Amino acid sequence: MDLLEVSKLNIRYRTKDRTIHAVRDLSISIKRGEVVGLVGESGCGKSTFGMSLLRLLPVSTDISAKKMMFNAGDGMQAGGIDILELSEKELRRLRWKHISVIFQGSMNSLNPVARIGSQFADAMFWHGFDDETIKNSISSHLELVHLDDSIRKSYPHELSGGMKQRVAIAMALVCSPELVIADEPTTALDVVVQRRILKLLMDTKEKLNLSIIFITHDISLLASIADRVAVMYAGSIVEIGDVRTLFRSPLHPYTKGLMSTIPRVDERQSELVEIHGSPPDLSGSIRGCPFAPRCGIATELCAVEMPQLRVVEGRHMVSCHNVEVQDGKND
Amino acid sequence: MISKRYLLRRLTNMAVIAYGAITLNFFLPRIIPGNPVMANLFGGGGGQIGNPVVVRRLTQEFGLNNPNLLYQYYRYLVELVHGNLGISFYYYPQSVVSVIVQRLPWTLFLAGSGTILAALLGIPLGIFLAWRKGTLPDSLISSAGMLISSIPYFWIGIVLLIFFAVDITIFPVAHAVSQGVTYSSVFAYLGDVLYHAVLPISTLVIALMPGYALQMRNTMITVMHEDYILTAFAKGLPNHVIKNRYAARNAILPVTTHVGIALGYVVGGALMVEYLFAYPGLGYTLFSAIQSEDYPLMQGIFLIISLCVIFANFIVDMIYTLIDPRVSLT
Numbered sequence: 315m316d317l318l319e320v321s322k323l324n325i326r327y328r329t330k331d332r333t334i335h336a337v338r339d340l341s342i343s344i345k346r347g348e349v350v351g352l353v354g355e356s357g358c359g360k361s362t363f364g365m366s367l368l369r370l371l372p373v374s375t376d377i378s379a380k381k382m383m384f385n386a387g388d389g390m391q392a393g394g395i396d397i398l399e400l401s402e403k404e405l406r407r408l409r410w411k412h413i414s415v416i417f418q419g420s421m422n423s424l425n426p427v428a429r430i431g432s433q434f435a436d437a438m439f440w441h442g443f444d445d446e447t448i449k450n451s452i453s454s455h456l457e458l459v460h461l462d463d464s465i466r467k468s469y470p471h472e473l474s475g476g477m478k479q480r481v482a483i484a485m486a487l488v489c490s491p492e493l494v495i496a497d498e499p500t501t502a503l504d505v506v507v508q509r510r511i512l513k514l515l516m517d518t519k520e521k522l523n524l525s526i527i528f529i530t531h532d533i534s535l536l537a538s539i540a541d542r543v544a545v546m547y548a549g550s551i552v553e554i555g556d557v558r559t560l561f562r563s564p565l566h567p568y569t570k571g572l573m574s575t576i577p578r579v580d581e582r583q584s585e586l587v588e589i590h591g592s593p594p595d596l597s598g599s600i601r602g603c604p605f606a607p608r609c610g611i612a613t614e615l616c617a618v619e620m621p622q623l624r625v626v627e628g629r630h631m632v633s634c635h636n637v638e639v640q641d642g643k644n645d
Numbered sequence: 646m647i648s649k650r651y652l653l654r655r656l657t658n659m660a661v662i663a664y665g666a667i668t669l670n671f672f673l674p675r676i677i678p679g680n681p682v683m684a685n686l687f688g689g690g691g692g693q694i695g696n697p698v699v700v701r702r703l704t705q706e707f708g709l710n711n712p713n714l715l716y717q718y719y720r721y722l723v724e725l726v727h728g729n730l731g732i733s734f735y736y737y738p739q740s741v742v743s744v745i746v747q748r749l750p751w752t753l754f755l756a757g758s759g760t761i762l763a764a765l766l767g768i769p770l771g772i773f774l775a776w777r778k779g780t781l782p783d784s785l786i787s788s789a790g791m792l793i794s795s796i797p798y799f800w801i802g803i804v805l806l807i808f809f810a811v812d813i814t815i816f817p818v819a820h821a822v823s824q825g826v827t828y829s830s831v832f833a834y835l836g837d838v839l840y841h842a843v844l845p846i847s848t849l850v851i852a853l854m855p856g857y858a859l860q861m862r863n864t865m866i867t868v869m870h871e872d873y874i875l876t877a878f879a880k881g882l883p884n885h886v887i888k889n890r891y892a893a894r895n896a897i898l899p900v901t902t903h904v905g906i907a908l909g910y911v912v913g914g915a916l917m918v919e920y921l922f923a924y925p926g927l928g929y930t931l932f933s934a935i936q937s938e939d940y941p942l943m944q945g946i947f948l949i950i951s952l953c954v955i956f957a958n959f960i961v962d963m964i965y966t967l968i969d970p971r972v973s974l975t
């Protein structure tokens with residue numbers, strides 16, 4: 315059984331004057347120990363999807379899904395838990411203990427008036443760890459991200475950006491969750507620090523058998539860290555597959571476009587697909603393929619009918635009318 | 646902890662500001678066209694002005710017969726250092742300092758307990774409202790708060806006075822203690838003081854509390870959008886921990902600054918309230934000084950009020966330093 319199974323997830327933000335349909339019929343499963351990269355343009359709903367797994371969206375938000383199951387290894391109910399059915403109290407138990415987050419812009423995700431140590435400790439304390447374990451875990455997790463133990467006495471403003479980021483990573487891992495949602499954990503950092511932190515995250519992941527959903531808009535990052543890559547466009551996944559397959563032979567025109575933004579030095583960069591225009595307004599309903607207006611190979615069919623996500627081969631799936639697939643089976 | 650060096654720097658800072666206030670207090674009345682101080686003294690305006698003893702003493706001590714303003718300023722500073730602010734015309738033969746020393750504690754008591762009580766009630770109310778932002782209780786209480794904070798102190802005082810001291814006479818109309826009573830014990834005296842202070846302090850609390858509550862509410866609502874609050878929710882912390890240790894703890898910082906800045910207004914309000922309730926503090930004294938054109942006393946009271954506000958701001962500053970780890974203490 316996969317750790318996380320999401321099927322036909324729809325999320326609508328309700329604001330004063332409009333409804334934004336940010337996630338549209340999204341389906342994905344995550345295996346234990348797997349790193350799935352989630353990539354797409356700004357505003358395509360990546361964070362919204364990530365936050366929905368912890369039900370961290372504004373209360374007015376409308377979430378529905380055919381299935382949204384989290385199959386925790388132990389401790390929680392057998393047969394998995396339905397994330398959408400959880401009560402406040404059960405949600406609190408799921409959060410951080412089973413699914414944790416490294417936030418987009420983790421720089422500001424630490425409480426400025428509390429010491430680092432106490433910010434680790436409060437999460438653990440309320441998840442029922444005893445003092446001894448808390449103390450040891452803080453030390454071992456700080457060590458994990460190569461931070462000195464004395465940092466627990468520091469306040470966030472006393473740390474550099476990279477240090478804060480590492481604190482955020484260590485903190486996300488301190489209750490040994492099964493799944494970590496890493497929402498652009500390194501965007502604000504310089505390339506050297508970014509590399510180091512990614513390596514750290516991956517090493518830690520190996521040690522702890524974590525699953526990670528790695529959200530980014532930089533597809534090139536994923537080549538070295540992800541097992542699978544999911545490409546998201548206008549609230550839906552348009553292509554998903556093993557990292558090698560996707561990088562070698564992307565099928566969806568949008569994926570091809572994203573790939574072509576990666577600078578390459580070798581000859582193979584023959585098929586340069588540029589993406590013109592901008593993504594559709596998510597507050598309206600979209601007729602046909604949401605990518606069609608920007609697509610170079612769109613046909614009449616694309617303008618009227620939304621393509622389904624279909625299996626190309628093995629775990630490689632794509633939603634495009636103009637890609638030949640083996641069978642017409644949906645997800 | 647606050648280091649000695651830091652404290653020294655803040656104290657120096659305060660001393661400079663205090664010196665500025667002292668200097669202003671000297672020059673301000675003297676640059677007004679017609680120089681009311683001198684005109685009053687020699688022109689025979691107020692109560693004791695005709696008294697040649699007073700005029701001679703003041704002239705001598707403060708070098709008033711020397712037309713050089715800087716020399717007068719120098720005399721003023723020298724006398725100030727010796728604790729001499731002159732003689733009151735109205736309360737002659739009492740000195741200005743002795744009048745102030747008698748009256749100041751009442752004002753400190755009123756303004757101090759008014760501010761502290763208003764903050765102790767207003768801030769938790771603000772936290773309560775922010776946490777329930779947009780609900781019916783929030784809208785109702787916030788609107789009521791906005792309405793009340795738009796009413797002048799004086800009006801609130803009059804309403805309380807008419808209602809609780811005239812209509813139903815459960816509280817005294819005026820004064821800080823009962824007149825012509827001997828007390829059986831210290832506690833009886835303190836009880837009487839509190840009894841007389843209920844209406845004046847309530848006036849201040851009612852006038853100030855909505856401001857603190859709304860300030861806290863609005864700041865906390867802003868803080869609730871910060872990333873670290875989302876982190877707190879993601880961590881699965883119980884609501885009361887997020888509310889108090891994350892949201893309120895951060896929101897209290899700007900509110901503390903606001904309390905400090907508002908102190909000047911609070912004192913202004915306290916002075917009005919004293920006048921209304923014939924409460925024997927500096928405010929009440931100031932009004933009688935104005936009525937009787939007692940310039941030395943007025944000047945002394947203005948000076949002491951500025952110094953108190955400056956000192957209170959220093960205290961607020963220290964408190965802020967202690968609760969915000971980001972303030973550099975070195």
Ligand SMILES: Nc1ncnc2c1ncn2[C@@H]1O[C@H](COP(=O)(O)OP(=O)(O)OP(=O)(O)O)[C@@H](O)[C@H]1O
Pocket residue numbers: 327328329334336354355356357358359360361362363372418531596
């Ligand atoms: N709280 C909210 N209320 C209303 N609309 C929102 C809210 N949060 C996000 N949205 C909208 O939902 C859509 C998806 O936003 P989301 O933050 O999930 O994008 P993203 O893929 O994470 O983008 P980025 O790469 O910039 O972080 C956007 O159109 C955004 O405007």
Ligand SMILES: [Mg+2]
Pocket residue numbers: 360361362418497
């Ligand atoms: Mg995002």
